[in-house]
Amino acid sequence: MEMRFGEKRRPGVVTERQESSGDGSFWCFLAPAFLLLGGCHPGHRQSVVHPASFEASEIARLWWVMFGVLTVAFILVIVFTAWAIFRGREKTPSPPGGGRRFIVGWGIVFPAVVLVGLLFYSLKVSVLMRAPDEGVLVQVTGNMWWWDVRYPELDIITANEIYIPAGEPVLIELRSNDVIHSFWVPNLHGKMDTIPGLVNTFWLNADEPGQWRGQCAEFCGRQHALMAFEVVALPPDEFAQWVEDHQPEPKETTPVAAAEKEPFARGKEAFFRASCHECHAIRGTEARGRAGPDLTHIGSRLTLGAGTIPNNTGNLMGWVVNPQEIKPGNLMPRTYLEPAELRDLVEYLESLE
Ligand code: CUA
Numbered sequence: 165m166e167m168r169f170g171e172k173r174r175p176g177v178v179t180e181r182q183e184s185s186g187d188g189s190f191w192c193f194l195a196p197a198f199l200l201l202g203g204c205h206p207g208h209r210q211s212v213v214h215p216a217s218f219e220a221s222e223i224a225r226l227w228w229v230m231f232g233v234l235t236v237a238f239i240l241v242i243v244f245t246a247w248a249i250f251r252g253r254e255k256t257p258s259p260p261g262g263g264r265r266f267i268v269g270w271g272i273v274f275p276a277v278v279l280v281g282l283l284f285y286s287l288k289v290s291v292l293m294r295a296p297d298e299g300v301l302v303q304v305t306g307n308m309w310w311w312d313v314r315y316p317e318l319d320i321i322t323a324n325e326i327y328i329p330a331g332e333p334v335l336i337e338l339r340s341n342d343v344i345h346s347f348w349v350p351n352l353h354g355k356m357d358t359i360p361g362l363v364n365t366f367w368l369n370a371d372e373p374g375q376w377r378g379q380c381a382e383f384c385g386r387q388h389a390l391m392a393f394e395v396v397a398l399p400p401d402e403f404a405q406w407v408e409d410h411q412p413e414p415k416e417t418t419p420v421a422a423a424e425k426e427p428f429a430r431g432k433e434a435f436f437r438a439s440c441h442e443c444h445a446i447r448g449t450e451a452r453g454r455a456g457p458d459l460t461h462i463g464s465r466l467t468l469g470a471g472t473i474p475n476n477t478g479n480l481m482g483w484v485v486n487p488q489e490i491k492p493g494n495l496m497p498r499t500y501l502e503p504a505e506l507r508d509l510v511e512y513l514e515s516l517e
Pocket residue numbers: 306307308309344345346380381382383384385387388389391
């Protein structure tokens with residue numbers, strides 16, 4: 165009177181039918197899995213399964229446990245489905261009592277135990293996620309589609325890249341200027357939304373020096389996919405040097421002061437003539453716009469357009485002339501400049517390291 169699952173007959177039948185007609189659908193299941201694996205970048209710069217912090221390690225372990233358990237559950241479902249389809253109804257009719265027991269056991273009790281187990285495990289992981297009491301404070305504000313990055317205690321403003329000291333906690337305040345975005349550096353931590361009108365607190369704590377790619381993880385409009393940022397963890401002494409190099413005061417040695425001198429004066433003039441200062445700030449100058457990224461250290465920025473293109477002379481020229489070609493829909497309009505003016509402007513911007 166018991167269920168027939170597991171009796172000799174089943175494997176033979178399933179295997180036969182799979183070999184004769186099931187091949188195509190088998191690969192249909194596997195193809196998307198391979199596509200997903202294609203998302204694992206060889207450099208592992210944006211990868212949940214290559215953790216570089218305690219938090220990311222716990223999340224990665226949770227991911228692998230879920231992957232393993234749910235793979236087993238998936239295979240069981242497929243096997244049961246195949247068995248139900250191919251077992252041959254006439255030859256092995258299910259007795260009413262046995263069928264019910266099977267459904268209660270495998271259809272209700274088993275999934276409930278598995279899901280509750282995973283629920284408690286994920287709760288345990290979330291309890292392990294403890295925000296540090298202190299650390300370098302970074303204010304990150306999401307905009308469509310870039311990240312404003314400020315270090316209020318260190319007097320540094322930048323965009324789309326976050327420099328942090330390796331091995332030390334970094335507290336992050338997350339805000340949004342427009343819609344909901346989500347701050348995500350998969351190698352270092354889980355996701356946290358940036359919500360208009362709210363301040364969400366978060367933290368990063370990289371074990372070792374390294375560089376990783378962060379990405380907006382909440383759909384926020386046309387260029388959501390191009391709302392990326394870089395996180396660079398430096399050894400503490402190099403981080404201290406970075407802080408020193410990125411102070412805003414126009415001292416003799418700072419880039420802004422150097423840029424005041426020839427030959428960058430023409431480029432600076434072009435910057436104001438083209439009204440760049442309406443939207444962009446360059447600390448130490450009259451440019452105080454807030455609509456676009458702060459350009460005080462644009463010359464040392466790694467990328468342009470929030471991770472869209474590498475920051476080099478050709479790309480910077482292309483971006484200034486027609487940012488809509490590179491990242492359609494972003495707030496920056498075309499800039500109309502004579503070729504010589506463009507050269508001067510870009511030279512000036514590149515001097516702002
Ligand atoms: Cu911001 Cu998606």
